[in-house]
Amino acid sequence: NGNVINAGGAGGGLRNELDEADIPPTAAKARPKDLGRLSSEKKPRKKAAIPLKPKAQDDTRQVIDPPVNFEESLGEMGKPVTLPNVISDEMKKAVDDGWTNNAFNQYVSDLISVHRTLPDPRDAWCKDTARYLSNLPATDIIICFHNEAWTVLLRTVHSVLDRSPEHLIGKIILVDDYSNMPHLKKQLEDYFAAYPKVQIVRGQKREGLIRARLLGASYAKSPVLTYLDSHCECTEGWLEPLLDRIARNSTTVVCPVIDVINDDTLEYHYRDSSGVNVGGFDWSLQFSWHAVPEREKKRHNSTAEPVYSPTMAGGLFSIDREFFNHLGTYDSGFDIWGGENLELSFKTWMCGGTLEIVPCSHVGHIFRKRSPYKWRSGVNVLRKNSVRLAEVWLDDYAQYYYYRIGNEKGDFGDVSDRKKLREDLQCKSFKWYLDNIYPELFIPGDAVAQGEIRNEPSSMCLDLPEKMEDDLPLSVYPCHGQGGNQYWMLSKTGEIRRDDFCLDYAGKDVVLYSCHGGKGNQFWTYRENTKQLHHGTSGKCLAINEAKDKVLMEECGSSLTRQEWVLEGYDS
Ligand code: UD2
Numbered sequence: 232n233g234n235v236i237n238a239g240g241a242g243g244g245l246r247n248e249l250d251e252a253d254i255p256p257t258a259a260k261a262r263p264k265d266l267g268r269l270s271s272e273k274k275p276r277k278k279a280a281i282p283l284k285p286k287a288q289d290d291t292r293q294v295i296d297p298p299v300n301f302e303e304s305l306g307e308m309g310k311p312v313t314l315p316n317v318i319s320d321e322m323k324k325a326v327d328d329g330w331t332n333n334a335f336n337q338y339v340s341d342l343i344s345v346h347r348t349l350p351d352p353r354d355a356w357c358k359d360t361a362r363y364l365s366n367l368p369a370t371d372i373i374i375c376f377h378n379e380a381w382t383v384l385l386r387t388v389h390s391v392l393d394r395s396p397e398h399l400i401g402k403i404i405l406v407d408d409y410s411n412m413p414h415l416k417k418q419l420e421d422y423f424a425a426y427p428k429v430q431i432v433r434g435q436k437r438e439g440l441i442r443a444r445l446l447g448a449s450y451a452k453s454p455v456l457t458y459l460d461s462h463c464e465c466t467e468g469w470l471e472p473l474l475d476r477i478a479r480n481s482t483t484v485v486c487p488v489i490d491v492i493n494d495d496t497l498e499y500h501y502r503d504s505s506g507v508n509v510g511g512f513d514w515s516l517q518f519s520w521h522a523v524p525e526r527e528k529k530r531h532n533s534t535a536e537p538v539y540s541p542t543m544a545g546g547l548f549s550i551d552r553e554f555f556n557h558l559g560t561y562d563s564g565f566d567i568w569g570g571e572n573l574e575l576s577f578k579t580w581m582c583g584g585t586l587e588i589v590p591c592s593h594v595g596h597i598f599r600k601r602s603p604y605k606w607r608s609g610v611n612v613l614r615k616n617s618v619r620l621a622e623v624w625l626d627d628y629a630q631y632y633y634y635r636i637g638n639e640k641g642d643f644g645d646v647s648d649r650k651k652l653r654e655d656l657q658c659k660s661f662k663w664y665l666d667n668i669y670p671e672l673f674i675p676g677d678a679v680a681q682g683e684i685r686n687e688p689s690s691m692c693l694d695l696p697e698k699m700e701d702d703l704p705l706s707v708y709p710c711h712g713q714g715g716n717q718y719w720m721l722s723k724t725g726e727i728r729r730d731d732f733c734l735d736y737a738g739k740d741v742v743l744y745s746c747h748g749g750k751g752n753q754f755w756t757y758r759e760n761t762k763q764l765h766h767g768t769s770g771k772c773l774a775i776n777e778a779k780d781k782v783l784m785e786e787c788g789s790s791l792t793r794q795e796w797v798l799e800g801y802d803s
């Protein structure tokens with residue numbers, strides 16, 4: 232942890248430059264905030280029975296002894312499917328292989344109908360069809376995949392066909408980003424031959440999801456483009472509320488609410504519109520979810536109305552095809568995964584559009600805890616994408632991102648075309664965007680110190696917990712001087728911050744906790760003369776322990792060197 236640059240922030244984030252090339256940051260980042268905990272909760276689950284023969288073709292699988300029960304279809308109405316505790320060795324191997332290849336429980340997916348039913352997650356408000364224009368534009372649906380599981384991909388497509396008005400779907404364009412799984416070759420073509428709306432487009436080499444999406448768009452003809460990941464399920468009435476917004480204003484870019492399809496049980500989990508989140512980001516240029524801010528709530532009579540969102544998660548959205556082109560689509564210099572969602576979000580707002588989340592539209596997505604596919608080796612892909620993004624769109628604010636990556640921009644290629652695009656479109660400044668669209672974001676320049684917090688005598692620095700979650704204790708590691716996990720900000724109001732998390736002391740461990748802005752347990756003062764970090768409510772001082780492996784709180788002044796902290800860039 233200590234020697235590693237974690238440009239990742241919340242949710243695990245990047246490992247160091249070397250191993251990061253092949254292993255992307257956790258994909259769980261896109262999981263809506265307060266749903267994150269659900270997966271680890273021990274919920275009593277109804278045991279579903281296992282049919283004798285899994286629906287998908289997979290001859291390696293052996294039949295399971297009892298229990299066998301054909302009475303109910305598995306996973307209908309989005310219900311969870313759990314495997315029996317005792318299973319044969321062969322079945323266990325099939326289950327494990329499914330996890331290895333997909334980072335979700337493919338075996339369970341294969342037991343569920345590709346036409347399964349789902350609950351209707353919409354608020355009553357949404358079901359009044361008079362809310363939507365009667366003459367909606369049609370959309371092409373673009374679904375890119377690299378080595379997607381058979382039943383999961385099919386279920387994505389069928390959920391679109393089964394739950395969208397026929398006349399509103401132009402084509403469903405499946406873009407194969409150079410997969411090598413055998414079922415995605417001829418078998419896929421044969422299967423969809425019976426579905427005239429479905430078109431399969433093959434990339435000639437591995438492009439990554441960004442250029443794959445552009446390839447898909449080049450085949451589109453409908454007035455609207457709708458992008459989905461290849462492991463989604465659309466629910467009843469998902470499409471009309473999205474198209475309605477674009478029909479009213481073609482510069483509105485819209486995202487559905489992204490519900491969680493459990494990676495293990497494939498349970499479909501949703502909340503009503505009072506639980507809607509909007510998108511943000513941090514200075515590692517990582518996407519994050521946030522509650523709808525008060526200023527936004529005031530604009531609405533109902534929580535089911537579309538809400539402004541500073542950013543989008545990236546995978547699921549609709550956009551007017553001409554407006555997408557007008558904005559210069561995506562930066563085609565972006566590789567494999569990441570950053571494109573922020574690029575499109577910033578551009579949309581800065582160049583004359585609006586970005587909304589539409590609570591009446593629900594689409595489920597399987598959030599994975601790791602990325603199952605290969606990235607490029609030898610290149611820090613995500614960093615390269617993010618540097619391109621920062622160079623073009625962030626103006627002077629780019630420095631805050633660069634600081635977080637130890638100012639090592641690496642080779643990010645040529646961005647002059649993208650800069651010219653921004654100029655031609657006469658887009659607004661990033662300052663305008665922050666002031667008007669994302670005023671909640673803490674600006675490092677407003678801090679009285681930013682960088683490492685070092686116990687000088689021991690050369691140990693405050694370092695992030697293993698995970699960015701409420702209540703996890705702070706670590707200490709040898710100072711590495713590269714920002715990353717050892718990057719902190721002291722705000723004018725006395726918070727010691729890392730993005731949305733603050734140093735918090737409630738009488739036990741010193742932990743990170745979501746910043747609440749109410750001082751109290753999160754209120755610290757730096758005493759420049761004694762170098763002590765004094766805590767508000769307890770009156771104690773932050774100290775490193777004798778063993779130099781953790782921090783603790785103790786009476787101020789009792790053991791001075793262990794309480795001496797140097798705050799990088801401190802400027803009272
Ligand atoms: C999220 C987005 C994803 C994308 C990404 C940032 C959601 C729900 N998902 O990550 O759409 O915006 O953030 O870039 O908002 N794929 C390819 N080629 C590749 C890699 C991936 O075609 O080289 C496909 C993949 O099969 C999937 C889609 O792109 O259908 C997104 O990839 P992911 O599911 O691994 O990304 P996710 O959901 O973690």
Ligand code: MN
Pocket residue numbers: 460461462546596597
């Ligand atoms: Mn995905």
